[in-house]
Amino acid sequence: MFWLSFALLFLIASHLVPSRPAIRMSLIGVAGRPAFYAGYSLVSFLALAAVITAYRSVESDLWLWVPLYEGRYVALALMPLALFLLVCRFTQRPSAWASFGIYRITSTPGSLAVLIWSLVHLLNVGEARTVLVFVGMAVIAVAAIARNARNTEHGLLGVVPFARILLGRERFDFWEIRIWRVVAALALTKLVLLLHPLVIGVDPLAGL
Numbered sequence: 001m002f003w004l005s006f007a008l009l010f011l012i013a014s015h016l017v018p019s020r021p022a023i024r025m026s027l028i029g030v031a032g033r034p035a036f037y038a039g040y041s042l043v044s045f046l047a048l049a050a051v052i053t054a055y056r057s058v059e060s061d062l063w064l065w066v067p068l069y070e071g072r073y074v075a076l077a078l079m080p081l082a083l084f085l086l087v088c089r090f091t092q093r094p095s096a097w098a099s100f101g102i103y104r105i106t107s108t109p110g111s112l113a114v115l116i117w118s119l120v121h122l123l124n125v126g127e128a129r130t131v132l133v134f135v136g137m138a139v140i141a142v143a144a145i146a147r148n149a150r151n152t153e154h155g156l157l158g159v160v161p162f163a164r165i166l167l168g169r170e171r172f173d174f175w176e177i178r179i180w181r182v183v184a185a186l187a188l189t190k191l192v193l194l195l196h197p198l199v200i201g202v203d204p205l206a207g208l
Helices: 002-019 021-031 033-057 072-090 109-122 126-150 179-199
Strands: none
Touching: 002 021, 002 033, 002 109, 002 126, 021 033, 072 109, 072 179, 109 126
């Protein structure tokens, strides 16, 4: 468990340290933007590989708790939302001068997707090594959300979904998101459910 904890700390640091504005700009100034992003991607990949390797080396017979059966319903309800946020994050880019699409709803769709994914899985796992991994993922997501809230003009209101819209500071425009992103998220949900028992070894629909 020590090496898994160390690998997770390495993964968290690989995301948090280079994302700090002062460090980021210093590294870009020294190495250049292409080299910075190439190095950042390489370190992130190595950190993830270290987590996977360490995870596989840990005994799987240590359990912290027995997950509630009802937790799977929460996962089935919220994972399509997480995948929708992820689809939007990868197909829309934030604008420096105006909110658009998903960014009218929240300024951190990708980090919220990872946080939802981590939390719903924590409801459904009890094995110590798995809990540790999802806690690490949640820490990365929360840190990214906090950094965004601290460094943008909207602050926490920009992060909380629909907060600015409900306060009248932003408008909701579904047509900027487009229906195909909703369809893509539902299709991705179906694909995840089909592949989950093959890749992970656990069927989310078993017993339902």
